[in-house]
Amino acid sequence: MKAVLFKGKHHSLSIEETKKPKPVKDQVLIKLQYAALNHRDLWVMQEQTQEFPNGIILGSDGCGVIEDVGEDADSLLIGAEVIINPSLEWGPNPMVQGDNFKILGFPDNGTFAEYVVISKKYIFEKPENLSMEESAAVPLSGLTAYRALFSKARFRAKEKVLITGIGGAAALWALQFAVAYQGRVYVTSGSDEKLAKAKTLGAAGGFNYKEADWIEKAKKEAGGFDIIIDSAGGDQFSKLIDLALPGGRIVNFGRTAGNIDGIVTKQLYWKQISILGTTMGTRDEFMSMIDFIESRNLKPIIDKTYPLDQIKEGFARMEQGAQFGKIVLQIKK
Numbered sequence: 001m002k003a004v005l006f007k008g009k010h011h012s013l014s015i016e017e018t019k020k021p022k023p024v025k026d027q028v029l030i031k032l033q034y035a036a037l038n039h040r041d042l043w044v045m046q047e048q049t050q051e052f053p054n055g056i057i058l059g060s061d062g063c064g065v066i067e068d069v070g071e072d073a074d075s076l077l078i079g080a081e082v083i084i085n086p087s088l089e090w091g092p093n094p095m096v097q098g099d100n101f102k103i104l105g106f107p108d109n110g111t112f113a114e115y116v117v118i119s120k121k122y123i124f125e126k127p128e129n130l131s132m133e134e135s136a137a138v139p140l141s142g143l144t145a146y147r148a149l150f151s152k153a154r155f156r157a158k159e160k161v162l163i164t165g166i167g168g169a170a171a172l173w174a175l176q177f178a179v180a181y182q183g184r185v186y187v188t189s190g191s192d193e194k195l196a197k198a199k200t201l202g203a204a205g206g207f208n209y210k211e212a213d214w215i216e217k218a219k220k221e222a223g224g225f226d227i228i229i230d231s232a233g234g235d236q237f238s239k240l241i242d243l244a245l246p247g248g249r250i251v252n253f254g255r256t257a258g259n260i261d262g263i264v265t266k267q268l269y270w271k272q273i274s275i276l277g278t279t280m281g282t283r284d285e286f287m288s289m290i291d292f293i294e295s296r297n298l299k300p301i302i303d304k305t306y307p308l309d310q311i312k313e314g315f316a317r318m319e320q321g322a323q324f325g326k327i328v329l330q331i332k333k
Contacts, residue, residue, distance in 0.1 A: 003113035004311050005055025006106075009048055015309055016055070021109070021117040023070040028077055028120050030084070034136035034305075035111040036061035037314050037327040039168070039254070044106045045315075060086035060104045062111030063126060063135040064331070073120045081126040083135045084111070084118060087143060087280040094282050103140070103280060112311065114331055124286070127294050137169065137300035137326035138293065140280070145173035146289040147281035148229055148251040157182040159226040162218070162243060164236075166206070167194045169326040170253065172301045174229045175201055180296045186222055188214070194324055201301070215239050227251070238262040241273055249274045301325030 001020045004013055023029045041058045063083045069075055084104065091098020104110050104118070126135045148170075149155045161178045163171050166187035178185045179202035187198045187206045195206030205221050207214040224245040230237065231254030240250055241263060250273060252260075267273070281289075292298070303325035306314045314327045 001114040002308065003055075003057050003109075004059075004308065006045060006058050007053065007055045008051040009045060013045075013312060013315075014055070015311075018055075018057075018113070020115055023068055023073065023117045025070045026072040026120050027070040027117045028066045028073055028082075028123060029068040030062070030064040030082060030116050030118065030123070031067045032062045032064035032111055032114060032116060032331045033132045034063050035059045035308075035329045035331060036136045036140075036169075037311075037318055037329070038140050039318065040103065040140070041105065042315060042318060048106075056106060057109040057111075057113045057116075058105045059111035059113070059329075060140045061136050061138070062116060063132050064116075066123070067115070069120070077120065077123075080123075081132065082123040083126055083139055084116070085122045085124060085143070085283065085286045086110075086140050087282070087286065088122065090280075090282050094284070097279065101280075112308070112329065121283070124290060127290055129294055129297050130299060133305060133328055133330070134300050134302065137302055137328055138290075139286075141169035141326065142173045142289050142293070142300070143281040143286050144253050144278070145170045145177060145229070146292065147285050148253055148278045149174050149177050149227070150288075151281070151285060152251045152276045152278045153227045153229070153249045155181065155183065155227055159183055160222055160224070160245075161185045162188070162222070162225040162228045162240075164188045164209075164228070164230045164240070165232050166198045166203070167191065167321070167324045168231060169300070171229070171231055172198075172201070172325055175203060176298050176301075177292065179203075180292075180298060183227075184222075186218065186225070190321075197324055209236060215242060218243055224248070230254070233260045234258040235262060238264060241267045241271070241275075244271060244273050246271045247273075249276060251276045251278055253278045303327050305330055
């Protein structure tokens with residue numbers, strides 16, 4: 001089969017013919033039609049110091065058709081159109097992942113290939129309202145946003161929500177989920193064009209964080225926020241505490257702007273702010289997320305779709321921060 005191989009941070013991604021995997025025990029073999037890129041893939045490529053002479057197949061998101069099954073999986077699954085939950089081995093505690101937790105695509109082989117094998121417990125029927133291409137754009141970012149908004153922030157209808165860095169797929173899912181649940185949603189971006197696009201998706205307003213007075217503008221327009229969903233961290237994070245209403249909840253799931261510093265401690269305790277970290281989610285949250293998408297006929301925002309052999313162009317677009325929505329890979333024409 002054709003696969004994209006990562007061999008180390010000092011090696012360029014290579015597209016090579018590799019051995020087609022065979023399902024064993026409760027595994028299924030999925031012939032992938034679409035996959036999707038995530039910032040996680042970039043971080044693996046940039047930060048892993050280890051060399052992988054045989055290559056590892058990255059990729060957490062994928063949608064395809066089951067072609068074969070292991071001896072402990074029902075043969076009736078063959079032919080089913082499925083998406084993959086990339087949140088593996090969560091563990092027994094829904095509050096936090098266990099010691100064996102991992103995300104599909106590293107260290108296990110992922111979805112940047114023509115085929116992938118995975119336990120049947122991580123496959124779900126493709127959402128009825130979505131195409132194969134759209135379905136591949138759901139799993140990692142959709143699950144992350146769903147847990148952040150509903151499980152961690154305990155979002156309630158009519159609350160005011162601020163979502164930072166609109167344009168990334170998880171931020172856009174958070175926007176769509178919150179709007180669908182009757183929230184009053186605001187966004188930030190360094191691009192006025194992205195702010196304008198977010199308003200067409202239901203955002204009540206937007207603020208360009210490159211402007212020195214954006215905090216004052218946000219306070220004047222919105223008055224503060226019950227919930228802030230952040231995927232950046234960095235030196236802007238302390239400003240989010242200033243924007244949070246008393247009793248507000250700030251949820252972070254990313255570090256695209258670096259580590260957090262400069263928090264004014266008095267604001268934190270006097271306003272009784274909750275700062276919550278989150279990563280991926282449980283099987284139950286994945287199922288609830290799919291139900292939410294189907295019941296409200298939500299569709300992912302897809303920025304651009306590349307053929308598998310143009311994956312480097314897709315990652316270059318992601319590194320530039322040019323995307324608005326998910327960057328998808330077409331595995332087979």
